[in-house]
Amino acid sequence: MIAVDWGTSNLRAYRLDRHGEVRDQVASANGITKVAPGGFPAALLDAAGPWLRDGERHVLLCGMVGSRQGWVEAPYLPCPASPADIAAALIEVPFAEAQVKLIPGLSARDSAGTPEVMRGEETKLIGLMAPLNGDGLVCMPGSHTKWARLAGGRIAGFATYFTGEAFAALRDATILGRMMTGAAIDPEGFRRGVARSGDAGHLLHHLFGVRTLGLFGELTEAASAGFLSGLLIGHEVRAAMPPAGTVRLAGDAALIGLYAAAITQCGGTAQMPALDAAAAGLALIGEQAQWN
Amino acid sequence: MIAVDWGTSNLRAYRLDRHGEVRDQVASANGITKVAPGGFPAALLDAAGPWLRDGERHVLLCGMVGSRQGWVEAPYLPCPASPADIAAALIEVPFAEAQVKLIPGLSARDSAGTPEVMRGEETKLIGLMAPLNGDGLVCMPGSHTKWARLAGGRIAGFATYFTGEAFAALRDATILGRMMTGAAIDPEGFRRGVARSGDAGHLLHHLFGVRTLGLFGELTEAASAGFLSGLLIGHEVRAAMPPAGTVRLAGDAALIGLYAAAITQCGGTAQMPALDAAAAGLALIGEQAQWN
Numbered sequence: 001m002i003a004v005d006w007g008t009s010n011l012r013a014y015r016l017d018r019h020g021e022v023r024d025q026v027a028s029a030n031g032i033t034k035v036a037p038g039g040f041p042a043a044l045l046d047a048a049g050p051w052l053r054d055g056e057r058h059v060l061l062c063g064m065v066g067s068r069q070g071w072v073e074a075p076y077l078p079c080p081a082s083p084a085d086i087a088a089a090l091i092e093v094p095f096a097e098a099q100v101k102l103i104p105g106l107s108a109r110d111s112a113g114t115p116e117v118m119r120g121e122e123t124k125l126i127g128l129m130a131p132l133n134g135d136g137l138v139c140m141p142g143s144h145t146k147w148a149r150l151a152g153g154r155i156a157g158f159a160t161y162f163t164g165e166a167f168a169a170l171r172d173a174t175i176l177g178r179m180m181t182g183a184a185i186d187p188e189g190f191r192r193g194v195a196r197s198g199d200a201g202h203l204l205h206h207l208f209g210v211r212t213l214g215l216f217g218e219l220t221e222a223a224s225a226g227f228l229s230g231l232l233i234g235h236e237v238r239a240a241m242p243p244a245g246t247v248r249l250a251g252d253a254a255l256i257g258l259y260a261a262a263i264t265q266c267g268g269t270a271q272m273p274a275l276d277a278a279a280a281g282l283a284l285i286g287e288q289a290q291w292n
Numbered sequence: 293m294i295a296v297d298w299g300t301s302n303l304r305a306y307r308l309d310r311h312g313e314v315r316d317q318v319a320s321a322n323g324i325t326k327v328a329p330g331g332f333p334a335a336l337l338d339a340a341g342p343w344l345r346d347g348e349r350h351v352l353l354c355g356m357v358g359s360r361q362g363w364v365e366a367p368y369l370p371c372p373a374s375p376a377d378i379a380a381a382l383i384e385v386p387f388a389e390a391q392v393k394l395i396p397g398l399s400a401r402d403s404a405g406t407p408e409v410m411r412g413e414e415t416k417l418i419g420l421m422a423p424l425n426g427d428g429l430v431c432m433p434g435s436h437t438k439w440a441r442l443a444g445g446r447i448a449g450f451a452t453y454f455t456g457e458a459f460a461a462l463r464d465a466t467i468l469g470r471m472m473t474g475a476a477i478d479p480e481g482f483r484r485g486v487a488r489s490g491d492a493g494h495l496l497h498h499l500f501g502v503r504t505l506g507l508f509g510e511l512t513e514a515a516s517a518g519f520l521s522g523l524l525i526g527h528e529v530r531a532a533m534p535p536a537g538t539v540r541l542a543g544d545a546a547l548i549g550l551y552a553a554a555i556t557q558c559g560g561t562a563q564m565p566a567l568d569a570a571a572a573g574l575a576l577i578g579e580q581a582q583w584n
Contacts, residue, residue: 114505161497162466205452209402209406212407212408
């Protein structure tokens with residue numbers, strides 16, 4: 001089987017054997033924003049042509065390729081969802097050279113009824129389910145960080161935090177960024193920001209302190225981007241993690257390092273699997289799918 | 293006496309009689325950022341020349357004119373501070389045509405020791421003190437909104453919220469702004485945002501909901517800037533106001549209207565004085581100052 005994690009900016013294709021092991025893989029910057037309308041079949045041939053010519057007849061896709069801007073729009077499947085639920089909801093994609101199926105994204109509602117969505121992360125969650133024995137709390141850092149609960153072998157629900165994009169906007173488009181030299185995250189500044197997130201007072205008050213600490217010479221320019229990052233991630237972790245919780249992290253290595261530091265500092269335990277969660281999830285869902 | 297509220301972007305000058313009543317006033321866009329280095333004496337003559345030529349010999353300044361980018365930098369006076377404390381800490385400014393004094397800004401520390409600063413707002417607070425009988429909670433909306441406690445005729449302390457600037461950055465520099473048509477604050481969207489701020493979950497989670505509500509057709513593009521504004525101001529009010537609190541508002545009329553709506557919706561009482569708080573505060577401090 002060919003499996004493709006096809007996101008906004010990047011594409012990673014795998015050739016899996018019948019046991020779901022990765023035999024070969026390719027990565028490219030051909031994310032969906034770089035594919036012209038009607039260009040998805042050619043882009044897939046470009047990524048996986050040799051494997052198709054070698055006889056592979058099943059292709060499973062996940063990620064933003066199933067969004068309105070992608071190849072075919074797949075409606076969101078509501079949580080809770082098991083691997084079998086997801087495998088039963090795959091979308092068929094017209095393609096001459098092989099049978100192509102698409103994994104739908106998931107939706108959820110928070111306790112107040114506000115909707116939540118993910119596309120691509122559901123596949124990583126399925127990949128993480130086996131090593132977690134079907135239960136646990138998973139954090140997937142990014143511009144829009146996802147916190148998901150796995151329970152009884154299903155994705156029970158999830159919540160998204162706007163932390164990464166809020167950090168970038170506050171650094172790049174407010175007075176706070178004017179006192180930041182460079183974009184590097186200073187570890188000591190980050191640690192102080194995480195500590196600050198535990199003080200009394202709302203985030204909107206804590207943000208102004210980034211400026212006043214600088215004005216009073218109590219925070220250096222080199223440390224202040226790290227302080228802002230730690231402040232925001234600390235607020236997120238304290239809100240999303242139960243006291244002394246255990247959190248399984250998956251995603252970008254640099255971001256995972258920051259989240260692991262914040263989780264530990266806030267009294268939790270961070271676990272970082274060595275697993276390629278997307279490949280594992282694609283293999284598991286592909287195994288349960290109905291192929292011709 | 294001549295009194296000048298001299299801020300970053302604007303200047304307002306008053307001619308006060310011996311009872312502190314405003315006899316004449318002028319406003320201009322000559323905020324301190326428009327004054328060239330060394331140009332402050334000429335800018336003051338420009339604003340108040342006729343009154344000086346008419347015999348006024350005392351000039352009292354407040355606002356960002358006392359910052360590092362202003363005429364003379366005045367060190368912050370720590371809270372708590374009474375009108376007499378402030379009058380005793382005025383800074384003398386060299387000027388040939390009259391005696392010029394500058395009102396220092398105030399500093400404070402929150403419960404965790406993080407510094408706070410204001411410049412100009414202290415004068416408005418003094419102006420509001422008399423109608424409040426020296427006690428109360430005052431909110432001064434702006435890019436960096438100040439909440440101050442008056443107690444026993446002193447400014448007891450204050451906290452700053454980064455709400456206004458955070459709103460602008462989130463609207464202008466994140467994906468949330470892409471679904472906002474126009475900058476107008478839709479009242480129904482604002483009301484829904486304030487309601488949302490009372491739901492379970494952190495602001496960083498609520499922010500992502502602005503996007504998903506739009507994706508699900510549950511929030512219009514026309515209402516979403518108002519929703520974001522209400523969400524942020526609602527979070528601020530719930531954090532800064534005690535339950536069923538009474539809040540005296542001062543500052544920009546449009547912003548005050550939004551804050552009054554949010555305060556009422558969150559169970560508080562908003563009061564909007566008709567008073568020119570800056571003129572009243574300048575008169576009160578000028579009365580207690582030592583003039584030649």
